[in-house]
Every structure is written in structure tokens, then in C-alpha cells.
Amino acid sequence: MAQPTGRLAVKWSGPAFPGLAGDRPAGVGGLVQLALRKLLRQPGAWAGMALVGIAILGSVAAPWLATYSPVEIDLQAQLQPPSPLHIAGTDFYGRDMASRLLYGGRTTLAIAAVAVVLASVAGTALGLVAGFGRDWLGQTWVSLIDLLLAFPSLLLALLIVGILGPGLHALAVAVGLAAIPIFARMVRGTVLTIRSAPYVDAAIASGARDGYILVRHLLPGVIAPVLTLAALEVGLAILSVAALGFLGLGAAPPLPEWGSMLYEGRQYLGVAPWVSTGPGLAITLTVLGATLLGDAISSAMAPGRS
Amino acid sequence: MWSYLGRRCLTAFMTLLGIATVVFAVVRLLPGDPAQVMLARSGASPLAVAALRSELGLDRPLAVQYLDWLTALARGDLGRSLFNGRAVVDLIREQLPYTLELALAAFAVALPLGLTLGAVGARWPNSAAGRAAMVVSVAGVALPVFWSGLLLIWVFSVQLAWLPPAGADSWRALVMPALALGFATAGPIGRLTRASLMEVSVQPYVVVAHAKGLPERQVFVNHALRNAAVPLLTIAGLELGFLLGGAVVTETLFSRPGLGKLLVDAILWRDLPLVQGVVLVIASLYVITNAAVDVGAGWLSPQAGWQ
DSSP, rough: OOOOGGGGGGOOOOOSIIISSSOOOOHHHHHHHHHHHHTTTTTHHHHHHHHHHHHHHHHHHHHHHHHOSSSOOGGGTTOOOOSSSSSOOOOOTTBBBHHHHHHHHHHHHHHHHHHHHHHHHHHHHHHHHHHHHHHHHHHHHHHHHHHHHOOOOOHHHHHHHHHHHHHHHHHHHHHHHHHHHHHHHHHHHHHHHHHHHHHHHHHEEEEEEHHHIIIIIHHHHHHHHHHHHHHHHHHHHEEEEEEHHHTTTTTTTTTHHHHHHHHHHHTTTOOOOOOHHHHHHHHHHHHHHHHHHHHHHHHHHHSSSO | OOOHHHHHHHHHHHHHHHHHHHHHHHHHSSOOOOHHHTTTTTOOHHHHEEEHHHHTTTTHHHHHHHHHHHHHTTTTTTBBOOOOOOBBHHHHHHHHHHHHHHHHHHHHHHHHHHHHHHHHHHSSSSSHHHHHHHHHHHHHSSSSSHHHHHHHHHIIEEEIOOOOOOOOHHHHHHHHHHHHHHHHHHHHHHHHHHHHHHHHHTHHHHHHHHTTTOOOOHIIIIIIIIIHHHHHHHHHHHHHHHHHHHHHHHHHTTTTTTTHHHHHHHHHTTTTHHHHHHHHHHHHHHHHHHHHHHHHHHHHHHHGGOO
16 A cells, blocks of 8 residues: 555554554454354254254264264165165165265255355455455455346356366365355455554554555454355355256266265156255255244344344 | 447356366366376276377476367367267267256245245244244255255155156256255345345435335335345345255256256266356356346346446
8 A cells, every 4th residue: 555644654563553543443343252152042052053053063963873884885775765774765876875864964954054154255355355456456346246136046057167177176176266255245245344443543643554444454354244244155055056067077986975965866766756855855954944044143143132 | 329339248267267177277276187187086007197188288398278269169069079989069069958948947945935034034023924934945955956856756746646856858857856856046045135125124324214104015015025026036036046946956856957957977987077068158148147137136226226
């Protein structure tokens, strides 16, 4: 940024107005506690946490919970209905559906999580620059974000998978990249609001460098909204991953993944509906949980209304 | 008014140009060699890869490739499919009507359903009806199209044998795809409708209308609903993007012809010219519809800049 002129043009590389602008706003811990209390008062939050918790727990503990191998073929046990031996039935290759569901959750949820992390980190960086840069750089980013938002996000993901070729890594990258513009736009909007705050003016006036202002003053302000948006985007990411898996663009068989398992079950709908019911329910309930939790978090973070 | 229309058309044109640029950039700038990816499955020799590179023009400078891409687009030329050698434009023209049919039918389900769910949810937020409306909306969000569609097939094709599970020969084949895709789109529309109605309901003019003793119903219809109409129209336009993305999945599930099926096949065949052509056409449809929606919203609301 340009050096301020006049009496304020003091060379000062440390925090601007130590103790005032450089410090975190007072009572951050209190705010978190308040938001947490508001969150836990909502029944939707509890339901969401339960559903998401079960999905995560099942995926993480899959090696201990699964009673069969998720990929081992047993032609003696083809398309068996749910029974005490196979509580969710077996698929066309005689593989235990319950074990495949547990391991499938690992694939689906891990890809969705990587995608959301990628989108929120890259989107935050992009949004910070777009919101803070007053020069051509910021303007370029803004137009780029607007352009990417002109694509339906699943379409953008499909294009990227089309270029990279199907596969798990491509899937995570595609779903993540496709969600970047949503984060970038939100962060940019938040930055534009924070930028006019007195403590930012004070930092600028005292000659703090751009990078310092970005990291110390603007970044802390966007973390809460980014986390809130990330919570809302998790459900959408799971849906996108499962959709791409359903289209045959994700996990290569026999690796279990909820979307591709559902597609495999489609052929046996008449004789063995449980093969697609399992993954269908798993996706629906997990996305439902993520949506309820995301809703509860964003309403707990919203100022004012309780 | 004409200047507003002109400005909006110019923005739409610039966005279309930008979309063409993004598609070009994604194809050329992502790591990995498209020619290599396309031939990966057949395990082609380096010589074949080099030949394909020069056939696609990938060996020329980026600026030249970009100019060629734009001039070809201006002539309405999207290249040839690598899979069957036919012009990409022709392939798209054959499939487009099926996708438009599905999109329109699904939108005809989604819009009234979503608006009703949102309006009921906002009008009686604490009643059983309002809560039920929001539960249905969330279900619409959480139920993936490929799962709700499968449930429909199970009930209406497998069990009752009323409707064909696949194809696009008659209106009967359109019923289930339109319902599945429409319901999935109604979910987000319902949630956003409720949110924007709730936002309007705390505005000063609504509070004043309440304060001067107008009946609840009249305030809702005349003050809240009317003022929310413009954002609602915009929301509906934006959800069209979701619908176009969902059409890809819906067409695969119901084995329906259409742009989505074409795109998925193109990706599986590694047919790069076809992939970029279909993506460009779907994205352009989305941009043009949203521009039309914006003009419509401007017509409804004098503040939006018709003057």
C-alpha cells in the first residue's frame, strides 16, 4: 500500500497501535461459549450431530466394526436378504453390505472432507485478496470468482473430472475446486465489511503492511463465517461426491463408495432392493444430519436473534 | 429502459465470453496432458499421443489456440467428437430437446412446490404445517436425485408397473424423472424462499403494517410476499443451475437421452472436444436464462434499474 503522508508516516513494523488494534477483540472465548450455548439449545443441532456422528464413527471404526471384508467375493451368498448373518444383506458378488457401507462411508466422507477443506482454504485466500486488493489484482480475482459462479457447480466438477480422468483424487479436486467460488464470494463480502472497521483504519494509518493487516486483522474476522459456510457445504459436497460416484466417475470397483454402490444396486432393484437401499439411506441420513447441523450452526452464529 | 436492457445484454455477452475462456483455461491449464489422458486407456504409443496433440492443436502457442477457439466458436463450430468423428454441434443439437424437456418439466414441479413450502414455512413458522413444510424442504435437499428416483422406479415401475423405468418415448417416461429432479430442486427453493420471506417480515414497512392493525393475511400477501417476489425470482433462476447439474444424474439414472448423458459418456470415452462443447452449452444456457430472469426481475421492481 502507499505510505501514508503527514504526521502519521511513522516507520513502524510491529503491531499497529499495540494493545488496541493488534490484540484480539476482547472476550472471544465468551463469544464462542455464547454461540455454543445457542447451538446446543436447538433440537436440530442434536439430531444433526447424532446423524453425522454415527456416520463418522462408523467410517473411522470400519476395520473394527466390519464383520466381513468389504471386497471379498462369496458366490455362495449372492443377493441374500438381510439376516442375522448379514444384517444389511449381500450384493451380487455375495459381499456383505454392512461391511461395504462402513468402508464406503470412509471413501465418500473422506473425499467430501478433503474437498471442503480445499475449497475453504483456497476460497478464503482468494476472497481475502479479492476483498482487500484495491488494485487490478483484486478486480481480476473478483471477475474470476463471478465467472466461476456462472457455472452450475456439479457441471464445473464434471468438467474437471473430464480433464483429469475419473478417480478418487480427481473427484476430491473436482468437488473442491467447484466450491471455491462460493467461499471466495462470501469471504470477499465479509472482508469488505470488516475493512471499514476503525481498527483496520487505525492499522492502515499507522503504516502496517498489507500482509500484516490481512493476516492479523482481516483473517480472524472471516474464520467464523468460513467455518459456518463449510458446515453447510459438507452436505452438498457429500451429495456431489456420491453423484459423481453414481455416474461411475469415482472409485474404481471393487472399492466401496456410497454413490457407486447405489449405482451397482440399481440393476437388482426388482430382486434385491436392499443393495441400493443401504447406500441410499446412508447418503440421505448423513446429508440430512450435515444440513441440520449446518443450519443450527449458522443460526447460532447469526447475531441478535436467539 | 432500453439502456438497462442493453447493459444487461452486454454483461451476459461478456459472461459468455468469460465462460468460453474458463472452459479453454481449465482444459489447457490443469496439470496433465489431455492427449495423454484421452489415450491412457488404449495404452497408446508416444507417437500416437503426439499425433493427437497436433490434431487438437495442443502443440501450438496458447495465444494462438485461444484465438482459434474463439473464432471457431463465433462460427458456431465446437470441433469434432474424437469418438465418432461427428460435429460436436450436431451431437448437442440432437440431445438438447430431451434435456430442455426434462428441465422444463422438473422446473414446473419445483417452482410451485418450492414456493408453497417456503411460503407456508414463513407464514406459520411455529405451527405444525410450517414445521412440516420445512421438514419436506430439508428432505428435498438431503435426498439425492439418484436415490429418490430409484425409489420412484421401485414403486411405480417394479411394484405397480405403471410407468416405464427408462427411455424418453412418451410423456409417461417423463413423469418420474421430472418428479425426482423437481423435488430435489424444490428443497433449496423452499428453504431460500422461507429465508427471504423471514427477512422481509422484520422490515419496517411490515412492522408498520402490523402496527396499523392490518389483518395478518393481508400483511403477508401485500407487504411481505410482494416485496419478496423479486429476490424469489432471482433464486428460482439460480436454482436452474442446480437443476441443470441434476439433469446429468437424472438422465443417467433413467437411461434418458440428453445433454447430461452425452456429457457423462464423453467423460468416460475421454472425448475432450465433446466434453468442453457440452459444458459450454449447458453453462451458456444457464447464463442466458439468468440474464432473462434479471430482466424479468427488473420489470417487476422499479428499483432494480428500469429507469
